[in-house]
Amino acid sequence: MKRLICILCPKGCHLEIDEKQGYKVSGNGCPRGEQYGKREVIAPVRTLTSTVKVVDALHSRCPVKTDSAIPRKLILKAMRLLDNVQLQAPVHCGDIVIENVFDSGANIIATRDLDKVS
Protein backbone atom coordinates (compact mmCIF):
# COMPACT_ATOMS: atom_id res chain seq x y z
CA MET A 1 0.00 0.00 0.00
CA LYS A 2 1.37 3.42 -1.01
CA ARG A 3 0.11 6.64 0.54
CA LEU A 4 0.30 10.01 -1.18
CA ILE A 5 -1.31 13.40 -1.34
CA CYS A 6 -3.03 14.36 -4.56
CA ILE A 7 -1.59 17.63 -5.84
CA LEU A 8 -4.02 18.35 -8.66
CA CYS A 9 -6.19 20.73 -6.67
CA PRO A 10 -5.97 22.57 -3.31
CA LYS A 11 -8.12 19.98 -1.55
CA GLY A 12 -5.12 17.69 -1.30
CA CYS A 13 -6.90 14.33 -0.83
CA HIS A 14 -4.93 11.62 0.96
CA LEU A 15 -4.77 8.76 -1.52
CA GLU A 16 -4.05 5.10 -0.84
CA ILE A 17 -2.86 3.01 -3.76
CA ASP A 18 -2.90 -0.75 -3.42
CA GLU A 19 -0.26 -2.33 -5.70
CA LYS A 20 -1.53 -5.80 -4.89
CA GLN A 21 -5.02 -5.06 -6.15
CA GLY A 22 -4.17 -3.70 -9.57
CA TYR A 23 -3.21 -0.27 -8.22
CA LYS A 24 -6.65 0.36 -6.79
CA VAL A 25 -6.91 3.97 -5.59
CA SER A 26 -8.99 5.03 -2.58
CA GLY A 27 -9.43 8.33 -0.74
CA ASN A 28 -9.70 10.37 -3.94
CA GLY A 29 -12.35 13.07 -4.00
CA CYS A 30 -12.73 12.92 -7.78
CA PRO A 31 -11.72 10.76 -10.79
CA ARG A 32 -8.67 12.89 -11.59
CA GLY A 33 -7.17 11.77 -8.29
CA GLU A 34 -7.42 8.13 -9.31
CA GLN A 35 -5.46 8.75 -12.50
CA TYR A 36 -2.87 10.80 -10.66
CA GLY A 37 -2.42 8.18 -7.93
CA LYS A 38 -1.90 5.36 -10.42
CA ARG A 39 0.62 7.27 -12.48
CA GLU A 40 2.55 8.48 -9.44
CA VAL A 41 3.03 4.92 -8.23
CA ILE A 42 3.59 3.19 -11.59
CA ALA A 43 5.65 5.74 -13.53
CA PRO A 44 5.95 9.23 -12.06
CA VAL A 45 7.01 12.00 -14.46
CA ARG A 46 8.40 15.49 -13.82
CA THR A 47 9.39 18.56 -15.80
CA LEU A 48 13.05 19.36 -15.19
CA THR A 49 14.13 22.99 -14.96
CA SER A 50 17.76 23.97 -14.50
CA THR A 51 20.48 26.16 -16.02
CA VAL A 52 23.44 25.64 -18.34
CA LYS A 53 26.63 27.60 -18.88
CA VAL A 54 26.50 30.35 -21.49
CA VAL A 55 29.29 32.59 -22.81
CA ASP A 56 29.22 36.14 -24.24
CA ALA A 57 25.89 36.91 -22.54
CA LEU A 58 24.77 39.28 -19.79
CA HIS A 59 24.74 36.35 -17.34
CA SER A 60 26.87 33.24 -17.05
CA ARG A 61 23.88 30.84 -16.85
CA CYS A 62 20.96 30.29 -19.20
CA PRO A 63 17.75 28.73 -17.82
CA VAL A 64 16.47 25.57 -19.55
CA LYS A 65 13.63 23.06 -19.19
CA THR A 66 12.37 19.80 -20.64
CA ASP A 67 9.58 20.68 -23.09
CA SER A 68 7.47 17.84 -21.66
CA ALA A 69 7.63 15.81 -18.47
CA ILE A 70 10.20 13.01 -18.32
CA PRO A 71 10.33 9.93 -16.05
CA ARG A 72 11.35 11.01 -12.58
CA LYS A 73 14.20 8.50 -12.51
CA LEU A 74 15.90 10.33 -15.40
CA ILE A 75 16.02 13.70 -13.61
CA LEU A 76 19.40 13.31 -11.90
CA LYS A 77 20.96 11.69 -14.97
CA ALA A 78 19.74 14.61 -17.09
CA MET A 79 21.22 17.07 -14.59
CA ARG A 80 24.68 15.49 -15.00
CA LEU A 81 24.29 15.72 -18.77
CA LEU A 82 23.63 19.45 -18.47
CA ASP A 83 26.91 19.95 -16.55
CA ASN A 84 28.78 19.55 -19.83
CA VAL A 85 26.68 21.85 -21.97
CA GLN A 86 27.91 25.29 -22.92
CA LEU A 87 25.87 27.69 -25.02
CA GLN A 88 27.09 30.61 -27.05
CA ALA A 89 25.04 33.83 -27.06
CA PRO A 90 22.82 34.88 -28.76
CA VAL A 91 20.33 32.38 -27.35
CA HIS A 92 16.63 32.46 -28.17
CA CYS A 93 13.83 31.30 -25.95
CA GLY A 94 12.81 27.85 -27.27
CA ASP A 95 16.23 26.95 -28.80
CA ILE A 96 16.87 23.21 -28.45
CA VAL A 97 19.79 22.54 -26.12
CA ILE A 98 19.61 18.72 -26.09
CA GLU A 99 17.37 16.81 -28.45
CA ASN A 100 15.30 13.83 -27.30
CA VAL A 101 17.03 13.46 -23.95
CA PHE A 102 17.65 9.75 -23.14
CA ASP A 103 15.06 8.80 -25.77
CA SER A 104 12.30 10.17 -23.56
CA GLY A 105 10.80 12.09 -26.46
CA ALA A 106 11.40 15.39 -24.63
CA ASN A 107 13.86 18.06 -25.70
CA ILE A 108 15.72 20.32 -23.34
CA ILE A 109 15.13 23.90 -24.49
CA ALA A 110 16.31 27.38 -23.48
CA THR A 111 13.71 29.39 -21.57
CA ARG A 112 14.88 32.92 -22.28
CA ASP A 113 16.56 35.13 -24.85
CA LEU A 114 20.14 36.12 -24.14
CA ASP A 115 21.67 38.69 -26.50
CA LYS A 116 25.32 38.62 -27.42
CA VAL A 117 27.36 41.12 -25.44
CA SER A 118 31.01 41.80 -26.12
Add this chain to the structure above:
Amino acid sequence: MERYDLAIIGAGPAGLAAACAAYENGARKIVVIERDREAGGILNQCIHNGFGLHHFKEELTGPEYAQRFIRMVKETDINLLLDTMVLKVTQDKKLHIMNPQDGYKIVSAETVILAMGCRERTRGAIGIPGTRPAGVFTAGAAQRYVNIEGYMVGKRVVILGSGDIGLIMARRMTLEGAKVLACIELMPYSNGLSRNIVQCLDDYGIPLFLSHTITEIKGKNRVEGVCVQKVDKLGKPIPGTEINFDCDTVLLSVGLIPENELTRETGIEIDHRTRGPVVFENMETSVPGIFACGNVAHVHDLVDYVTAEGFRAGAAAARFCQNQIPAYDSKRVTTFKCGDNVSYAFPQHIRPEGINKYAELFFRVKRPVINAVIELKSGNEVLCSYKRNHMAPGEMEKIIIPKEALETADGLLTISVAGE
Protein backbone atom coordinates in the same frame (compact mmCIF):
# COMPACT_ATOMS: atom_id res chain seq x y z
CA MET B 1 13.05 68.70 -17.83
CA GLU B 2 11.90 65.52 -19.60
CA ARG B 3 8.13 65.11 -19.39
CA TYR B 4 6.19 61.86 -19.61
CA ASP B 5 2.51 61.00 -19.60
CA LEU B 6 3.29 58.00 -17.44
CA ALA B 7 6.33 56.89 -15.46
CA ILE B 8 6.35 53.32 -14.16
CA ILE B 9 8.79 52.34 -11.42
CA GLY B 10 9.92 48.70 -11.76
CA ALA B 11 10.00 46.44 -14.84
CA GLY B 12 8.78 43.23 -13.22
CA PRO B 13 5.57 41.59 -14.44
CA ALA B 14 3.47 44.30 -12.73
CA GLY B 15 5.28 47.22 -14.38
CA LEU B 16 5.46 45.52 -17.79
CA ALA B 17 1.73 44.68 -17.80
CA ALA B 18 0.90 48.23 -16.70
CA ALA B 19 3.00 49.64 -19.55
CA CYS B 20 1.27 47.43 -22.15
CA ALA B 21 -2.21 48.32 -20.90
CA ALA B 22 -1.50 52.05 -20.69
CA TYR B 23 -0.18 51.98 -24.24
CA GLU B 24 -3.20 50.07 -25.50
CA ASN B 25 -5.47 52.58 -23.81
CA GLY B 26 -3.89 55.52 -25.56
CA ALA B 27 -1.12 56.80 -23.28
CA ARG B 28 1.90 57.59 -25.45
CA LYS B 29 4.92 59.00 -23.68
CA ILE B 30 5.59 56.12 -21.32
CA VAL B 31 8.81 55.34 -19.47
CA VAL B 32 9.48 52.20 -17.43
CA ILE B 33 12.34 52.76 -15.01
CA GLU B 34 14.21 49.66 -13.74
CA ARG B 35 17.25 49.55 -11.47
CA ASP B 36 18.43 46.17 -12.78
CA ARG B 37 20.32 45.70 -16.06
CA GLU B 38 17.34 43.87 -17.57
CA ALA B 39 13.56 43.82 -17.37
CA GLY B 40 11.59 40.93 -15.87
CA GLY B 41 11.98 41.48 -12.14
CA ILE B 42 12.04 38.52 -9.79
CA LEU B 43 10.82 36.22 -12.59
CA ASN B 44 14.30 36.09 -14.14
CA GLN B 45 15.56 34.03 -11.22
CA CYS B 46 12.43 31.85 -10.87
CA ILE B 47 13.55 29.29 -13.45
CA HIS B 48 11.05 26.66 -12.25
CA ASN B 49 7.74 26.18 -14.02
CA GLY B 50 4.22 26.87 -12.81
CA PHE B 51 3.70 30.42 -14.07
CA GLY B 52 0.91 31.61 -16.30
CA LEU B 53 -1.67 28.82 -15.90
CA HIS B 54 -4.46 31.41 -15.59
CA HIS B 55 -3.22 34.04 -17.99
CA PHE B 56 -1.73 32.00 -20.83
CA LYS B 57 -3.41 28.65 -20.04
CA GLU B 58 -0.04 26.95 -20.17
CA GLU B 59 2.66 26.22 -17.68
CA LEU B 60 5.64 28.49 -18.21
CA THR B 61 8.86 29.09 -16.31
CA GLY B 62 9.44 32.55 -14.79
CA PRO B 63 11.84 33.73 -17.54
CA GLU B 64 9.46 32.55 -20.28
CA TYR B 65 6.57 34.43 -18.69
CA ALA B 66 8.66 37.61 -18.40
CA GLN B 67 9.93 37.20 -21.95
CA ARG B 68 6.42 37.41 -23.39
CA PHE B 69 5.80 40.78 -21.80
CA ILE B 70 9.28 42.11 -22.56
CA ARG B 71 8.68 41.32 -26.24
CA MET B 72 5.29 43.07 -26.15
CA VAL B 73 6.84 46.20 -24.64
CA LYS B 74 9.70 46.16 -27.16
CA GLU B 75 7.19 46.14 -30.04
CA THR B 76 5.94 49.56 -28.90
CA ASP B 77 7.81 52.83 -28.44
CA ILE B 78 7.61 52.57 -24.67
CA ASN B 79 10.92 53.76 -23.24
CA LEU B 80 12.57 51.07 -21.10
CA LEU B 81 15.17 52.82 -18.95
CA LEU B 82 17.40 50.12 -17.42
CA ASP B 83 20.17 50.37 -14.84
CA THR B 84 18.35 53.35 -13.37
CA MET B 85 17.31 53.76 -9.76
CA VAL B 86 14.36 55.89 -8.68
CA LEU B 87 15.42 57.66 -5.49
CA LYS B 88 12.38 59.79 -4.78
CA VAL B 89 8.88 60.57 -6.04
CA THR B 90 7.10 63.76 -5.06
CA GLN B 91 3.35 64.33 -4.82
CA ASP B 92 3.51 66.61 -7.87
CA LYS B 93 5.03 63.62 -9.72
CA LYS B 94 8.65 64.58 -10.14
CA LEU B 95 10.91 61.53 -10.13
CA HIS B 96 14.47 61.83 -8.90
CA ILE B 97 16.46 59.19 -10.75
CA MET B 98 20.09 58.14 -11.08
CA ASN B 99 22.05 56.06 -13.57
CA PRO B 100 25.66 55.65 -14.74
CA GLN B 101 25.09 57.59 -18.02
CA ASP B 102 23.26 60.68 -16.83
CA GLY B 103 24.08 60.71 -13.13
CA TYR B 104 21.36 62.34 -11.09
CA LYS B 105 18.38 63.95 -12.77
CA ILE B 106 14.73 64.80 -12.30
CA VAL B 107 11.98 63.85 -14.76
CA SER B 108 8.34 64.77 -14.49
CA ALA B 109 5.23 62.77 -15.31
CA GLU B 110 1.52 63.28 -15.30
CA THR B 111 0.88 59.91 -13.69
CA VAL B 112 3.08 57.43 -11.85
CA ILE B 113 2.67 53.69 -11.31
CA LEU B 114 4.51 52.10 -8.39
CA ALA B 115 5.57 48.53 -9.30
CA MET B 116 8.66 48.01 -7.12
CA GLY B 117 7.82 44.47 -5.97
CA CYS B 118 8.82 43.16 -2.55
CA ARG B 119 11.86 42.08 -0.60
CA GLU B 120 12.52 39.16 1.70
CA ARG B 121 12.42 39.16 5.45
CA THR B 122 15.92 38.64 6.83
CA ARG B 123 17.35 37.04 9.94
CA GLY B 124 17.19 40.37 11.74
CA ALA B 125 13.47 40.51 11.14
CA ILE B 126 12.90 37.20 12.94
CA GLY B 127 15.72 37.32 15.49
CA ILE B 128 17.47 33.92 15.63
CA PRO B 129 20.03 33.83 18.45
CA GLY B 130 23.62 32.71 17.95
CA THR B 131 26.75 33.94 16.22
CA ARG B 132 26.76 35.80 12.90
CA PRO B 133 28.82 33.56 10.63
CA ALA B 134 28.79 33.60 6.83
CA GLY B 135 26.49 31.09 5.14
CA VAL B 136 23.10 32.50 6.10
CA PHE B 137 21.15 33.62 3.03
CA THR B 138 17.59 34.47 2.23
CA ALA B 139 16.18 31.82 -0.12
CA GLY B 140 15.63 34.43 -2.83
CA ALA B 141 19.22 35.70 -2.64
CA ALA B 142 20.45 32.08 -2.91
CA GLN B 143 18.11 31.59 -5.87
CA ARG B 144 19.72 34.53 -7.62
CA TYR B 145 23.29 33.33 -6.94
CA VAL B 146 22.57 29.81 -8.16
CA ASN B 147 20.26 30.49 -11.11
CA ILE B 148 21.65 33.69 -12.58
CA GLU B 149 25.22 34.06 -11.39
CA GLY B 150 25.91 30.33 -11.39
CA TYR B 151 27.63 29.71 -8.12
CA MET B 152 26.63 27.40 -5.31
CA VAL B 153 26.08 28.88 -1.89
CA GLY B 154 26.82 25.72 0.15
CA LYS B 155 27.05 21.94 0.41
CA ARG B 156 25.00 20.98 3.47
CA VAL B 157 21.88 23.03 3.82
CA VAL B 158 19.08 23.56 6.33
CA ILE B 159 16.07 25.60 5.22
CA LEU B 160 14.02 27.64 7.67
CA GLY B 161 10.47 28.23 6.49
CA SER B 162 8.36 26.07 4.19
CA GLY B 163 6.92 28.73 1.92
CA ASP B 164 7.15 28.05 -1.80
CA ILE B 165 10.47 29.82 -2.33
CA GLY B 166 12.11 27.70 0.39
CA LEU B 167 10.66 24.50 -1.07
CA ILE B 168 11.74 25.38 -4.61
CA MET B 169 15.25 26.10 -3.34
CA ALA B 170 15.39 22.76 -1.48
CA ARG B 171 14.96 20.97 -4.81
CA ARG B 172 17.23 23.34 -6.69
CA MET B 173 20.13 22.92 -4.24
CA THR B 174 19.67 19.13 -4.29
CA LEU B 175 19.74 18.99 -8.09
CA GLU B 176 22.94 21.02 -8.04
CA GLY B 177 24.58 18.46 -5.78
CA ALA B 178 24.06 19.89 -2.29
CA LYS B 179 22.64 17.83 0.58
CA VAL B 180 19.50 19.45 1.99
CA LEU B 181 19.20 18.03 5.50
CA ALA B 182 15.83 19.43 6.55
CA CYS B 183 13.16 22.02 6.04
CA ILE B 184 12.02 23.56 9.33
CA GLU B 185 8.59 25.19 9.76
CA LEU B 186 7.40 27.06 12.86
CA MET B 187 3.71 26.58 12.13
CA PRO B 188 1.90 23.23 12.42
CA TYR B 189 1.23 23.41 8.65
CA SER B 190 3.19 24.51 5.60
CA ASN B 191 2.33 27.64 3.65
CA GLY B 192 3.69 26.06 0.49
CA LEU B 193 1.63 24.43 -2.26
CA SER B 194 1.22 20.69 -1.74
CA ARG B 195 2.58 20.26 -5.24
CA ASN B 196 5.85 21.80 -4.04
CA ILE B 197 5.92 19.66 -0.87
CA VAL B 198 5.60 16.54 -3.03
CA GLN B 199 7.87 17.51 -5.92
CA CYS B 200 10.53 19.46 -4.01
CA LEU B 201 10.79 17.63 -0.66
CA ASP B 202 9.22 14.15 -0.92
CA ASP B 203 10.82 13.37 -4.31
CA TYR B 204 14.26 13.85 -2.75
CA GLY B 205 13.55 12.45 0.70
CA ILE B 206 13.99 15.81 2.45
CA PRO B 207 12.25 15.77 5.85
CA LEU B 208 9.83 18.56 6.81
CA PHE B 209 9.74 19.38 10.52
CA LEU B 210 6.46 21.14 11.36
CA SER B 211 6.10 23.05 14.66
CA HIS B 212 9.90 23.35 14.86
CA THR B 213 12.30 26.27 14.64
CA ILE B 214 16.02 27.02 14.56
CA THR B 215 17.01 28.14 18.05
CA GLU B 216 20.73 28.56 17.45
CA ILE B 217 23.10 29.07 14.54
CA LYS B 218 26.62 27.85 15.35
CA GLY B 219 29.99 28.65 13.80
CA LYS B 220 32.59 31.42 13.94
CA ASN B 221 33.46 32.38 10.38
CA ARG B 222 31.19 30.04 8.46
CA VAL B 223 28.03 28.28 9.66
CA GLU B 224 28.99 24.94 11.29
CA GLY B 225 25.59 23.77 12.44
CA VAL B 226 22.17 24.65 13.74
CA CYS B 227 20.11 23.57 16.70
CA VAL B 228 16.45 22.89 15.96
CA GLN B 229 13.73 22.60 18.61
CA LYS B 230 10.08 21.69 18.68
CA VAL B 231 7.78 24.55 19.69
CA ASP B 232 4.62 24.59 21.78
CA LYS B 233 1.27 26.09 20.75
CA LEU B 234 2.54 29.59 21.50
CA GLY B 235 5.64 29.09 19.38
CA LYS B 236 7.98 28.72 22.39
CA PRO B 237 10.84 26.17 22.08
CA ILE B 238 10.31 23.06 24.23
CA PRO B 239 13.42 22.09 26.29
CA GLY B 240 14.72 18.58 25.65
CA THR B 241 13.61 18.46 21.99
CA GLU B 242 16.92 19.70 20.55
CA ILE B 243 18.12 18.19 17.25
CA ASN B 244 21.52 19.24 15.92
CA PHE B 245 22.37 19.42 12.23
CA ASP B 246 25.89 19.78 10.85
CA CYS B 247 25.48 22.21 8.00
CA ASP B 248 27.41 25.00 6.32
CA THR B 249 24.42 26.92 5.00
CA VAL B 250 21.06 28.18 6.28
CA LEU B 251 18.45 29.46 3.85
CA LEU B 252 15.70 31.67 5.24
CA SER B 253 12.31 31.54 3.59
CA VAL B 254 10.36 33.46 6.18
CA GLY B 255 8.20 35.81 4.19
CA LEU B 256 8.13 38.79 1.90
CA ILE B 257 7.52 42.47 2.61
CA PRO B 258 6.33 44.96 -0.02
CA GLU B 259 9.09 47.42 -0.92
CA ASN B 260 7.60 50.75 0.11
CA GLU B 261 10.33 53.13 1.26
CA LEU B 262 9.65 55.35 -1.77
CA THR B 263 5.90 55.20 -1.23
CA ARG B 264 6.21 56.21 2.42
CA GLU B 265 8.51 59.09 1.62
CA THR B 266 6.04 60.39 -0.94
CA GLY B 267 3.46 60.58 1.84
CA ILE B 268 1.12 57.96 0.39
CA GLU B 269 -1.16 56.25 2.90
CA ILE B 270 0.04 52.73 3.84
CA ASP B 271 -2.10 49.84 5.11
CA HIS B 272 -0.38 48.24 8.11
CA ARG B 273 -1.90 44.86 7.23
CA THR B 274 -0.75 44.54 3.61
CA ARG B 275 2.26 46.82 4.25
CA GLY B 276 1.51 48.34 0.88
CA PRO B 277 -0.27 51.52 -0.19
CA VAL B 278 -4.02 51.80 0.39
CA VAL B 279 -5.66 51.67 -3.05
CA PHE B 280 -9.04 52.10 -4.73
CA GLU B 281 -10.63 49.68 -7.20
CA ASN B 282 -8.59 51.17 -10.08
CA MET B 283 -5.30 50.81 -8.15
CA GLU B 284 -5.09 54.54 -7.43
CA THR B 285 -3.38 55.38 -4.13
CA SER B 286 -4.29 58.17 -1.71
CA VAL B 287 -2.45 60.59 -4.02
CA PRO B 288 -4.51 61.17 -7.20
CA GLY B 289 -2.62 60.10 -10.31
CA ILE B 290 -0.26 57.75 -8.45
CA PHE B 291 -1.18 54.07 -8.83
CA ALA B 292 0.30 50.84 -7.42
CA CYS B 293 0.21 47.22 -8.57
CA GLY B 294 1.83 43.84 -7.98
CA ASN B 295 3.89 42.87 -4.96
CA VAL B 296 4.45 46.47 -3.90
CA ALA B 297 0.72 46.65 -3.12
CA HIS B 298 0.38 43.24 -1.44
CA VAL B 299 2.35 40.00 -1.65
CA HIS B 300 1.06 37.69 -4.40
CA ASP B 301 1.69 34.00 -4.84
CA LEU B 302 0.47 33.88 -8.43
CA VAL B 303 2.04 36.03 -11.09
CA ASP B 304 -1.19 35.91 -13.13
CA TYR B 305 -2.90 38.12 -10.55
CA VAL B 306 0.07 40.47 -10.63
CA THR B 307 -0.40 40.83 -14.37
CA ALA B 308 -4.13 41.47 -13.97
CA GLU B 309 -3.43 44.22 -11.44
CA GLY B 310 -0.83 45.74 -13.76
CA PHE B 311 -3.37 45.87 -16.58
CA ARG B 312 -5.87 47.57 -14.32
CA ALA B 313 -3.39 50.17 -13.10
CA GLY B 314 -2.11 50.83 -16.63
CA ALA B 315 -5.59 51.33 -18.06
CA ALA B 316 -6.56 53.66 -15.20
CA ALA B 317 -3.38 55.71 -15.57
CA ALA B 318 -4.09 56.12 -19.30
CA ARG B 319 -7.58 57.38 -18.48
CA PHE B 320 -6.14 59.77 -15.92
CA CYS B 321 -3.78 61.25 -18.53
CA GLN B 322 -6.75 61.84 -20.81
CA ASN B 323 -8.73 63.42 -17.98
CA GLN B 324 -11.25 60.61 -18.17
CA ILE B 325 -11.40 59.76 -14.51
CA PRO B 326 -14.55 61.42 -13.20
CA ALA B 327 -14.63 63.32 -9.93
CA TYR B 328 -16.03 60.57 -7.74
CA ASP B 329 -18.53 61.27 -5.04
CA SER B 330 -16.28 61.05 -2.00
CA LYS B 331 -19.13 59.89 0.24
CA ARG B 332 -19.73 56.80 -1.85
CA VAL B 333 -16.73 54.75 -0.94
CA THR B 334 -16.92 51.24 0.46
CA THR B 335 -14.15 50.36 2.88
CA PHE B 336 -13.42 46.79 3.96
CA LYS B 337 -12.91 45.75 7.53
CA CYS B 338 -11.29 42.42 8.42
CA GLY B 339 -13.49 40.26 10.63
CA ASP B 340 -12.89 36.73 11.95
CA ASN B 341 -9.97 34.85 10.42
CA VAL B 342 -9.21 37.44 7.73
CA SER B 343 -5.75 39.01 7.74
CA TYR B 344 -6.25 41.55 4.98
CA ALA B 345 -8.61 42.59 2.19
CA PHE B 346 -7.60 44.22 -1.09
CA PRO B 347 -8.34 46.75 -2.54
CA GLN B 348 -8.96 48.64 0.67
CA HIS B 349 -11.60 50.92 -0.91
CA ILE B 350 -14.09 50.42 -3.73
CA ARG B 351 -16.10 53.25 -5.29
CA PRO B 352 -19.26 51.70 -6.73
CA GLU B 353 -19.17 54.38 -9.47
CA GLY B 354 -15.77 53.11 -10.53
CA ILE B 355 -16.87 49.57 -11.37
CA ASN B 356 -19.08 48.01 -14.03
CA LYS B 357 -21.28 45.20 -12.74
CA TYR B 358 -19.14 43.64 -10.07
CA ALA B 359 -15.93 44.15 -8.11
CA GLU B 360 -13.18 41.68 -7.22
CA LEU B 361 -11.98 41.52 -3.63
CA PHE B 362 -8.80 39.65 -2.69
CA PHE B 363 -8.02 38.50 0.83
CA ARG B 364 -6.16 35.97 2.93
CA VAL B 365 -7.23 33.87 5.90
CA LYS B 366 -5.19 33.82 9.11
CA ARG B 367 -5.33 30.03 9.61
CA PRO B 368 -6.34 27.08 7.41
CA VAL B 369 -10.04 26.10 7.32
CA ILE B 370 -12.11 23.46 5.56
CA ASN B 371 -15.79 23.76 4.58
CA ALA B 372 -15.39 27.50 4.84
CA VAL B 373 -18.17 30.08 4.62
CA ILE B 374 -17.12 33.58 3.66
CA GLU B 375 -19.51 36.35 4.69
CA LEU B 376 -19.68 39.97 3.67
CA LYS B 377 -21.67 41.98 6.21
CA SER B 378 -22.98 45.51 6.45
CA GLY B 379 -23.62 45.93 10.16
CA ASN B 380 -25.36 42.69 11.10
CA GLU B 381 -26.86 42.11 7.69
CA VAL B 382 -25.21 39.49 5.50
CA LEU B 383 -25.03 40.88 1.94
CA CYS B 384 -23.23 38.02 0.24
CA SER B 385 -21.86 34.66 1.26
CA TYR B 386 -19.55 32.24 -0.51
CA LYS B 387 -18.43 28.66 0.10
CA ARG B 388 -14.98 27.14 -0.25
CA ASN B 389 -13.85 23.57 0.40
CA HIS B 390 -10.47 24.53 1.63
CA MET B 391 -8.66 27.77 2.47
CA ALA B 392 -5.11 28.44 3.67
CA PRO B 393 -3.06 31.56 4.49
CA GLY B 394 -0.66 30.72 1.66
CA GLU B 395 -3.38 30.96 -0.96
CA MET B 396 -4.85 34.33 -1.82
CA GLU B 397 -8.63 34.11 -2.21
CA LYS B 398 -10.87 36.08 -4.50
CA ILE B 399 -14.60 36.85 -4.26
CA ILE B 400 -16.83 38.65 -6.72
CA ILE B 401 -19.11 41.31 -5.23
CA PRO B 402 -22.11 42.56 -7.25
CA LYS B 403 -22.35 46.31 -7.65
CA GLU B 404 -25.81 46.37 -5.99
CA ALA B 405 -24.36 44.95 -2.79
CA LEU B 406 -21.81 47.76 -2.67
CA GLU B 407 -24.48 50.36 -3.34
CA THR B 408 -26.71 49.17 -0.51
CA ALA B 409 -23.83 49.09 1.97
CA ASP B 410 -23.44 52.13 4.18
CA GLY B 411 -19.74 52.53 3.46
CA LEU B 412 -18.26 49.84 5.69
CA LEU B 413 -18.31 46.12 4.91
CA THR B 414 -16.87 43.42 7.13
CA ILE B 415 -15.46 40.27 5.60
CA SER B 416 -15.15 37.18 7.77
CA VAL B 417 -14.51 33.45 7.33
CA ALA B 418 -15.98 30.66 9.44
CA GLY B 419 -15.47 26.91 9.14
CA GLU B 420 -13.72 23.93 10.67
